[in-house]
Amino acid sequence: MDKVTVRQLAADAEYFADKEVTVNGWIRNNRDQKSFGFIALNDGTHFNTIQIVYEKDFLPYYEQVAAMRVGSAISATGKLVLTPEARQPFEIKASEVRLEGDSPSDYPIQPKRHSREFLREVAHLRPRTNLFNAVFRVRSLLAFAIHKFFQEKGFIYLHSPIITANDAEGAGELFRVTTLDPKESPLTDNGSVDYSSDFFGKKTNLTVSGQLEAEIFALAFKDVYTFGPTFRAENSNTPRHAAEFWMIEPEIAFADLNDNMDLAEEMVRYLINYLLEEAETEMDFFNQFVDKGLKERLQNIVGSEFARISYTEAIGKLKKAGQKFEYPVEWGKDLQTEHERCLTEKIYKKPVFVTGYPRDIKAFYMRVNDDQKTVAAMDLLVPVVGEIIGGSQREERTEVLEESMAHFNINRDDLWWYMELRKYGGVKHAGFGLGFERMLMYLTGVGNIRDVIPFPRTVSSCEF
């Protein structure tokens, strides 16, 4: 009696046909009748459950099996029978069913529909549901696909630091990292906290981006990427924001904004293809129960070029769109969510790169265009989710960078090493940040970031 997984059985049912096998898993549903019953068992290795058929004539302890409850862990042994005419391709005729771990009748995950909100409160049990089984398997596959994509292209994977002392980037509110006692922190003469006696001898925080470090490596390895956790202490209360999320940040040297967009587009297309191939069962499930048009939309994307327009063009198109906006469309102001949705969902109906934003609404490190008013920035906007990628060509000209830093009130002494990158063999380079969870939302159709993170951390919420 070989221990097998449902994944193994699904991969080669013919081979296992009529052989005795043992599977271990958790009961999703148990229906008994007078002299036989059916257990739907999920062993975690496959989205689908396997049906265990048990009969009174073969099991002296039939009533005990019939009484096994949803959520219980069991071990079932029996002959694998191919059932091509039934809804499931095969099932197990049980010769033995052993209870490994009981589950009382107050088990919260019952065979019925549950709301996402409720399941968030039982995040320790929700991985045992169809939706979260699919989401987290796809999450794992997507992470792998990202590494595969970049590794195949020869990119170096950089572990950028999680704890950092630079807060010069202005990408958001920071989580402080300290070993000082909050009640008895040492103070300086002017009454502020004296960080020189803190663990690192200076003020430190959790990273909001690995970009600046990625630039260092890009100017040594040419093509690099980071993929790690990122922390923002923003008081954001939306379905698209979390305090802890994962980000992918490629950085490429000897490259400009167009190379950057080419890379982003190739990557998105690669990831979609990968999931459509490697997670067919899960993608079908999302398409059927989460977002009806998902697969068609993704397949369209694979087959068509992304739109690429300048910010200035976008403003023009929006003005001519004939749609009433709550916030007026005006050159110089950032695009509002409603504007982005109009572009992706109404005008283009596909992902759109918007480039050349006004300098004042973007970051200091972005390369200033010849018009002096705009920078070589690019955002990739997708329907529903909105911005999933933000990137730019970096300012490689020392004088211009210094001027920008002054303009944005950034202390260049803190970023002395960043300046030296320009001084020693500086070259044009570019990169972008991809929100891993936002990509996951886009690819699964799941509308809330809290449902694609195993244990989400959001404002006033850090359970599990």
Add this chain to the structure above:
RNA sequence: UCCUCAGUAGCUCAACGGCAGAGCGACCGGCUGUUAACCGGUAGGUUGCAGGUUCGAAUCCUGCCUGGGGAGCCA
């Protein structure tokens, strides 16, 4: 942080100033192939918390807490 909606049985909701209900789930029973089965029955409640108005509050008012959605910030 702002705006908005909601909180009633394990879950999803109804009752909207006058006896707290349904569906699903659970439990018990029935059913010879079920597919989140089907049929019959049983149990299950401090109506988020604190105060107020009223003869009477799940229902109206105030505050707080929690959750959803929208906006901003962004990925």
